[in-house]
Amino acid sequence: MVSRPRRAFVLGSVARSSNDTPFPNNGQAPIATTEFRLQGCAGQGEVGPNVDEQYWDDMAERFEEGVLEIAGVDQEGILAEEIKRLRWAGRTAADLGCGPGSLLPQLAEAFVHVDAVDYSEELLDKARRRHGRPNIRFQRGDLIKGGLGGMQVDVSFCVNVLLVPHRRKLERIVETVRDATKPGGHIVFVVPSFESVLHVYESLARVRRKEGAPEGLSRKKAEKQLHKFVRCFVEGVVDISGVLTKHWTQTDLEGTLEDAGLQVERVRKVPFSWVEEIDRPPVWLDPRLPWDWLVVARRV
Numbered sequence: 001m002v003s004r005p006r007r008a009f010v011l012g013s014v015a016r017s018s019n020d021t022p023f024p025n026n027g028q029a030p031i032a033t034t035e036f037r038l039q040g041c042a043g044q045g046e047v048g049p050n051v052d053e054q055y056w057d058d059m060a061e062r063f064e065e066g067v068l069e070i071a072g073v074d075q076e077g078i079l080a081e082e083i084k085r086l087r088w089a090g091r092t093a094a095d096l097g098c099g100p101g102s103l104l105p106q107l108a109e110a111f112v113h114v115d116a117v118d119y120s121e122e123l124l125d126k127a128r129r130r131h132g133r134p135n136i137r138f139q140r141g142d143l144i145k146g147g148l149g150g151m152q153v154d155v156s157f158c159v160n161v162l163l164v165p166h167r168r169k170l171e172r173i174v175e176t177v178r179d180a181t182k183p184g185g186h187i188v189f190v191v192p193s194f195e196s197v198l199h200v201y202e203s204l205a206r207v208r209r210k211e212g213a214p215e216g217l218s219r220k221k222a223e224k225q226l227h228k229f230v231r232c233f234v235e236g237v238v239d240i241s242g243v244l245t246k247h248w249t250q251t252d253l254e255g256t257l258e259d260a261g262l263q264v265e266r267v268r269k270v271p272f273s274w275v276e277e278i279d280r281p282p283v284w285l286d287p288r289l290p291w292d293w294l295v296v297a298r299r300v
């Protein structure tokens with residue numbers, strides 16, 4: 001058994017690939033190297049790929065291999081449970097940043113009408129081909145620019161979209177999701193957990209203590225790797241295969257939503273298998289799986 005972080009993710013805990021290349025695009029240099037500069041962080045001035053609609057268009061063909069869709073690996077059915085719970089909250093729903101649409105079958109089943117929005121034409125096409133139903137309307141839209149044609153739904157879902165390491169862009173996405181939701185309506189966000197990143201490294205050190213070398217990582221090596229991949233502890237920015245990806249602490253998430261005028265009702269873990277993080281993980285790690293955060297908030 002080799003236990004090591006599967007640092008070949010494409011986008012944090014939402015977008016993992018099984019190969020070990022340093023970049024998501026098959027070992028090539030990042031798709032673009034212009035936009036993200038971390039300000040005021042340890043990695044200040046560092047540049048990552050520009051994760052924009054072009055990036056996601058390019059990902060479309062190999063999305064399933066390269067990107068982990070949380071709806072498909074939700075070990076305890078937390079997302080499905082929340083959809084069942086919220087189906088009574090209204091008749092209309094939106095999947096904002098729907099990607100290839102893994103959540104759409106459940107939403108189309110639970111709600112009378114579903115709006116599926118993404119800014120990637122390619123992914124939207126894929127979602128339409130895979131999951132097109134009469135009660136789903138597909139719409140191209142940029143959640144940073146906002147203005148989704150006055151959309152007003154009872155329940156909004158925004159699953160693993162809050163990923164860019166730009167505070168203002170993240171706030172804009174939250175505001176667009178809020179504005180697309182009726183006052184009194186509910187919003188579900190799922191995001192990569194920064195605590196879970198720490199948990200992975202702490203667990204690797206634990207594996208070494210319990211099983212001895214070469215399993216896991218020494219404390220020193222775990223510390224070194226953590227510092228290598230976490231580019232900004234304050235903002236939770238983690239280098240995932242060369243892509244700077246926002247990870248959220250629970251308090252950061254709650255505070256950001258509250259600042260946008262949303263009322264946080266509950267925060268839950270969405271645990272997923274260790275194989276998404278570690279090669280051949282020992283079974284005794286299973287009681288404490290890595291996780292994404294899920295938050296249910298209300299537009300007041």
Ligand SMILES: C[S@@+](CC[C@H](N)C(=O)[O-])C[C@H]1O[C@@H](n2cnc3c(N)ncnc32)[C@H](O)[C@@H]1O
Pocket residue numbers: 011014015053056067068069070071096097098099100101102117118119120123141142143144145158159160161173
């Ligand atoms: C990691 S994927 C998640 C897809 C899907 N929600 C899931 O859970 O499988 C991120 C998705 O968000 C979309 N996205 C990111 N930023 C966006 C924006 N500003 N406006 C619209 N869609 C966006 C991407 O195109 C991509 O489909």
